[in-house]
Amino acid sequence: MGDADLIVIGAGPAGMSAARRAADCGLSVLILDEQPAPGGQIYRDVDRASALRGDLLGKDFTGGQKLTQRLNHESITHLKGAVVWQIEDQACVSYTQAGQGAVATAKRILLATGALERPMPMPGWTLPGVMTAGAAQILLKQSGIACERAVLVGSGPLLYLIASQMLRAGVPPLALVETQTRQDFARSLRHLGGALRGWPYLLKGLKMLWELRRGQIHRYVGATNIAIEGDQAARAVTFSSGGKTRRIASDNVLLHHGVVPNTQMARSVDIPHHWDNLQSCFVPECDNWGRTAVPAVFIAGDGAGIGGAKAAALAGEIAALAIAHDLDKLTQASRDAAAQPLRAGLHKERAARPFIDTAYPAYPGALSPQDSTIICRCEEVTAGDIRRMAALGCLGPNQTKAFGRAGMGPCQGRYCGLSVTRILSDANGTAPDITGHYRIRPPIKPVTLGEIAGMKNHVTSEEKND
Amino acid sequence: MKPGSNFRELTPMPDTALVDVRFGTQALRLPLGENLAAALLVAGVMPFRRTPVSGAPRGPFCMMGACFDCLVKIDGVTRQACMLTVAEGLEIEMPAAKGDLDG
Amino acid sequence: MTSDYAIIGGGIVGLSLAWGLLKRGLRVTVLDGDDGSFRASRGNFGLVWVQGKGLNAPGYASWSQRSAAAWSGFAAELTDATGYELGLEQRGGYDLHFSEESLEATVAKYEGLKAKLGGDYPYEVLGHNALRREEPAIGPKVAGAILHHQDGHANPLKLLRALADDVRRLGGVILNGKQVTDVRKSDLFCITCADSTQVRAQKIVLSAGLGAMALGPKLGFKAPIRPQRGQVLITEKLPKLINRPSLVARQVDEGGIQIGATNEEVGLDDGVTFSGLSGLAAEAIAAFPVLAKAQLVRSWGALRILSPDGLPIYQQSTEMPGAYLVTCHSGITLAAAHARFLPQWLEAADGAPDLEMFSEARF
Numbered sequence: 001m002g003d004a005d006l007i008v009i010g011a012g013p014a015g016m017s018a019a020r021r022a023a024d025c026g027l028s029v030l031i032l033d034e035q036p037a038p039g040g041q042i043y044r045d046v047d048r049a050s051a052l053r054g055d056l057l058g059k060d061f062t063g064g065q066k067l068t069q070r071l072n073h074e075s076i077t078h079l080k081g082a083v084v085w086q087i088e089d090q091a092c093v094s095y096t097q098a099g100q101g102a103v104a105t106a107k108r109i110l111l112a113t114g115a116l117e118r119p120m121p122m123p124g125w126t127l128p129g130v131m132t133a134g135a136a137q138i139l140l141k142q143s144g145i146a147c148e149r150a151v152l153v154g155s156g157p158l159l160y161l162i163a164s165q166m167l168r169a170g171v172p173p174l175a176l177v178e179t180q181t182r183q184d185f186a187r188s189l190r191h192l193g194g195a196l197r198g199w200p201y202l203l204k205g206l207k208m209l210w211e212l213r214r215g216q217i218h219r220y221v222g223a224t225n226i227a228i229e230g231d232q233a234a235r236a237v238t239f240s241s242g243g244k245t246r247r248i249a250s251d252n253v254l255l256h257h258g259v260v261p262n263t264q265m266a267r268s269v270d271i272p273h274h275w276d277n278l279q280s281c282f283v284p285e286c287d288n289w290g291r292t293a294v295p296a297v298f299i300a301g302d303g304a305g306i307g308g309a310k311a312a313a314l315a316g317e318i319a320a321l322a323i324a325h326d327l328d329k330l331t332q333a334s335r336d337a338a339a340q341p342l343r344a345g346l347h348k349e350r351a352a353r354p355f356i357d358t359a360y361p362a363y364p365g366a367l368s369p370q371d372s373t374i375i376c377r378c379e380e381v382t383a384g385d386i387r388r389m390a391a392l393g394c395l396g397p398n399q400t401k402a403f404g405r406a407g408m409g410p411c412q413g414r415y416c417g418l419s420v421t422r423i424l425s426d427a428n429g430t431a432p433d434i435t436g437h438y439r440i441r442p443p444i445k446p447v448t449l450g451e452i453a454g455m456k457n458h459v460t461s462e463e464k465n466d
Numbered sequence: 467m468k469p470g471s472n473f474r475e476l477t478p479m480p481d482t483a484l485v486d487v488r489f490g491t492q493a494l495r496l497p498l499g500e501n502l503a504a505a506l507l508v509a510g511v512m513p514f515r516r517t518p519v520s521g522a523p524r525g526p527f528c529m530m531g532a533c534f535d536c537l538v539k540i541d542g543v544t545r546q547a548c549m550l551t552v553a554e555g556l557e558i559e560m561p562a563a564k565g566d567l568d569g
Numbered sequence: 570m571t572s573d574y575a576i577i578g579g580g581i582v583g584l585s586l587a588w589g590l591l592k593r594g595l596r597v598t599v600l601d602g603d604d605g606s607f608r609a610s611r612g613n614f615g616l617v618w619v620q621g622k623g624l625n626a627p628g629y630a631s632w633s634q635r636s637a638a639a640w641s642g643f644a645a646e647l648t649d650a651t652g653y654e655l656g657l658e659q660r661g662g663y664d665l666h667f668s669e670e671s672l673e674a675t676v677a678k679y680e681g682l683k684a685k686l687g688g689d690y691p692y693e694v695l696g697h698n699a700l701r702r703e704e705p706a707i708g709p710k711v712a713g714a715i716l717h718h719q720d721g722h723a724n725p726l727k728l729l730r731a732l733a734d735d736v737r738r739l740g741g742v743i744l745n746g747k748q749v750t751d752v753r754k755s756d757l758f759c760i761t762c763a764d765s766t767q768v769r770a771q772k773i774v775l776s777a778g779l780g781a782m783a784l785g786p787k788l789g790f791k792a793p794i795r796p797q798r799g800q801v802l803i804t805e806k807l808p809k810l811i812n813r814p815s816l817v818a819r820q821v822d823e824g825g826i827q828i829g830a831t832n833e834e835v836g837l838d839d840g841v842t843f844s845g846l847s848g849l850a851a852e853a854i855a856a857f858p859v860l861a862k863a864q865l866v867r868s869w870g871a872l873r874i875l876s877p878d879g880l881p882i883y884q885q886s887t888e889m890p891g892a893y894l895v896t897c898h899s900g901i902t903l904a905a906a907h908a909r910f911l912p913q914w915l916e917a918a919d920g921a922p923d924l925e926m927f928s929e930a931r932f
Contacts, residue, residue, distance in 0.1 A: 034531055034549065036551065041530050052477055052479070053476065053477060056476070081549075083549075086841075086843060086846070088842060088843050092843070094843055103843070116528075116530075116532055117528065126522065126524065126527075126535075127523070128512045128513045128514075128523050128524060128525035129472065129512070129525065130527065131526060131527050131528070131529065132527060132528050132529075134528065134529070134530065135526060135527060135528050135529035135530070138529040138530060139473070139504055139507070139529060140476075142501055142504065143475075143500060143501055143504040143505075143508075144475060144476045144477045145473050145474065145475055145476070145504050145507065145508055146473065146474050146476055147472060147473060148472045148473065148474055149472070169476050170476075171474060171476070232513070232523050233512060233513070233523065233525075251472045252472050262532070377527070377533065377535060378519075378534060379519060380517065380519040380520050380522070389730075392730065392733045392734055392737070393579075393601060393733055393743050393745040394604075394745075395603055395604050395745050395746050396603065396604025396605070397604070398604045398605070398611075399604050399611075402608075402610075402611035402726050402729065402730075403726065403729065403730045403733070404730070405726075405823075408866075408867060409534065409866070410534040410537070410805060410864070410866050411532060411533050411534045412866075412867070414532050414533065415528075415532070415533055435604075436604050436605065439605075441841050441867065441868055441869050441870075442841050442843075442846065442868055443846075443865050443866075443867075443868065445531075446534075446544075446805065446864040446865060446866050447864065447865055448543060448861065448862055448863060448864055448865065449802075449804065449828075449850040449853060449854055449860050449861055449862075449863050449865055450850075450854065450860075450861030450862060452846055452847050452850040452865065453847055453850040453851040453854050453861070455847060518805075518806040518823075518824055519823075541862075542862045543862045543864070544805055544864050561805075562806060562807055562808050562824070566808045567806060567807070567808055567809070567824040
């Protein structure tokens with residue numbers, strides 16, 4: 001029964017490697033992914049882009065082709081452009097593909113929905129011309145499009161990676177406005193021991209910084225009071241750094257201060273989450289096989305906690321082994337034996353994370369934005385609105401949602417959820433775990449009423465009343 | 467790069483067909499099969515829409531289908547431009563903005 | 570602290586009542602739940618509705634009419650005080666019918682009620698063409714509608730916020746995040762919460778929605794209520810499409826089309842189901858075909874608080890005099906009555922409404 005043994009949602013590194021490992025174990029696998037080509041965001045459109053601009057994007061990117069090639073297996077069906085909007089009864093997945101709604105069922109589901117940019121609310125961040133740094137990188141990877149005269153704002157290795165790729169592309173950014181401080185770096189040194197086990201990452205980081213210096217890209221560090229000026233579009237970035245107020249004219253402002261797990265689907269099936277202090281975000285609760293409190297649902301990759309592409313691929317394989325064992329395709333002994341080298345690799349991959357997370361923390365100005373800053377981009381609700389609602393007795397984000405619409409728009413709280421939790425926690429003096437998060441309901445992504453109603457086996461509603 | 471655009475195509479592909487697309491009253495020639503949001507950015511289209519709440523201008527923000535700021539209307543349906551590809555004859559409009567809702 | 574009234578339950582029922590009591594100069598403390606509580610106040614459909622109610626209980630129909638008539642003054646006063654527009658529109662509402670037979674059968678019932686109400690039941694029957702003149706988006710499958718001129722709708726979330734704001738402004742105390750664990754009475758009522766907060770009051774009102782299932786019996790009430798799930802959908806914001814509300818769909822003041830609602834006996838499960846979504850979507854499209862292209866942005870399930878006959882319960886405890894149970898499934902419609910008239914009843918004031926028909930004695 002069912003359309004497959006396993007439905008994998010997301011064709012990034014975790015989803016791709018899980019699908020192949022599961023297929024190798026004898027499971028039939030259905031991959032549902034929103035994009036027209038496999039790769040996820042990290043390896044976006046990697047098969048086409050590698051041929052066109054592999055030199056520019058580097059080996060870490062083109063290496064993603066090894067994963068896309070692994071999808072070539074008779075037991076793997078990959079539905080491209082399939083947008084999942086509901087998971088019900090543990091393993092019944094509703095999705096839309098090319099304007100047509102459909103339902104797929106399986107014995108297990110693996111959520112491999114990856115990460116989102118950490119929301120970075122600041123004055124002017126909704127203006128046209130302001131994008132996430134990840135968006136700029138997607139444009140570069142997928143379309144070979146570069147932002148002219150951009151300013152990169154925030155912190156973290158991704159900023160350096162994008163800056164160095166832009167430099168190589170001959171479209172160098174005007175400047176990097178970095179929010180991490182020397183104190184952050186000093187704090188990070190106690191994690192250096194662990195980081196040295198992840199030395200390839202450190203080496204890459206140093207190489208990128210050297211490239212930026214050689215390219216004479218100006219770096220401002222410890223930036224505060226960052227704002228984006230503009231009326232109809234971004235025109236400049238203003239900030240304080242080194243005791244001076246600065247202004248850089250630019251129409252392209254790229255924001256980044258880390259990525260956070262995309263937990264929308266996990267939330268939608270009521271998987272418990274907890275607050276991760278170091279990464280300053282919620283993570284779903286799962287064991288070291290990716291198994292969650294919802295028996296049929298597993299999670300792997302950045303969606304279970306940020307670890308990067310290579311860690312995600314390993315975690316995907318580990319989850320696939322557990323699922324294969326669940327479905328009697330693998331003995332416990334072979335599952336454990338196969339998992340052992342994967343776990344060793346995972347351990348190594350994660351070694352540098354505490355160092356990176358401490359050296360490049362989230363920008364405090366975006367975690368505690370000024371009252372006039374928009375938090376919910378969809379409904380245009382400000383930080384001050386949230387604080388006023390806290391004063392009206394709102395203890396959690398579901399109450400502020402009801403009182404003031406934050407999180408009610410089409411993005412379903414993806415870009416305001418963490419901000420609202422943080423602001424409410426600060427205002428009410430409660431820990432984020434107590435404050436909680438939005439309850440995520442279907443549709444996980446908007447779907448037209450016609451697409452829903454046009455599906456088979458729908459039941460007409462009963463008699464009505466108000 | 468077109469006038470008014472802040473985005474440059476690094477490696478224009480000569481073998482890619484250009485097709486006719488309209489954005490509002492603007493006639494555009496866009497590369498077939500390209501990501502729609504990316505192609506509109508290179509063509510200098512901005513903003514993509516005005517919000518239904520305040521009428522503020524918006525354009526692509528996340529390019530990965532998460533933020534819903536690049537919404538456009540095609541055949542009467544509101545869609546994310548970053549999740550679509552360029553096709554021949556697309557008629558693109560801005561979705562309903564504040565002023566449209568008041569009527 | 571000691572209050573004249575402690576109100577257990579800070580939803581729209583409790584806050585409407587608190588607001589009315591404060592307006593009479595009484596001291597009020599409201600105990601409210603937390604972010605995850607079942608809250609009909611944030612999940613309801615937002616109708617201020619008369620038609621179809623109390624078909625077999627004219628007293629309930631007239632209580633609803635009285636509240637609907639008091640709504641505009643109530644809303645104006647709240648708006649003046651808080652600055653929040655409540656999105657109130659009372660230009661009539663429809664009961665849409667997909668067959669002539671069901672339309673005629675309903676009209677027959679309305680005629681019976683109208684006679685019992687002395688003729689005060691202003692409705693008219695619109696055939697398909699007449700309805701289409703009023704609602705150009707209506708679809709060919711709709712046979713007709715009953716337009717009832719006392720019906721309307723409001724923004725229930727703005728009402729909730731305005732009440733939460735104005736109750737504080739009037740000096741009311743609202744304690745949030747409270748779970749009431751015990752209520753005792755000696756000279757005063759003493760309410761104890763899970764976090765050991767204690768509140769003392771001369772009188773108490775239990776308006777805790779489904780919370781009254783557990784607390785009611787401790788106070789000497791039968792509290793024979795049950796949850797009934799209603800799933801509701803809402804679309805993206807659209808230009809004006811629907812002029813008047815109906816039980817099928819209404820266009821809210823922010824522009825979205827709200828579609829509802831299921832009636833499901835599923836206990837305390839407030840989840841959203843695929844069958845709920847698809848059934849509601851299909852019916853909305855049957856009524857307004859253009860909605861097929863509208864994006865569904867949100868959906869939710871909320872739990873109605875139903876008594877066995879669907880009518881409200883207003884009851885003073887015989888075991889603990891001074892304790893009152895106030896519960897209903899039409900908290901929005903009845904908000905004005907609860908704010909304006911229920912305080913008179915609680916205070917046994919002159920002109921207090923006769924609510925005997927809503928006592929628990931009927932069960």
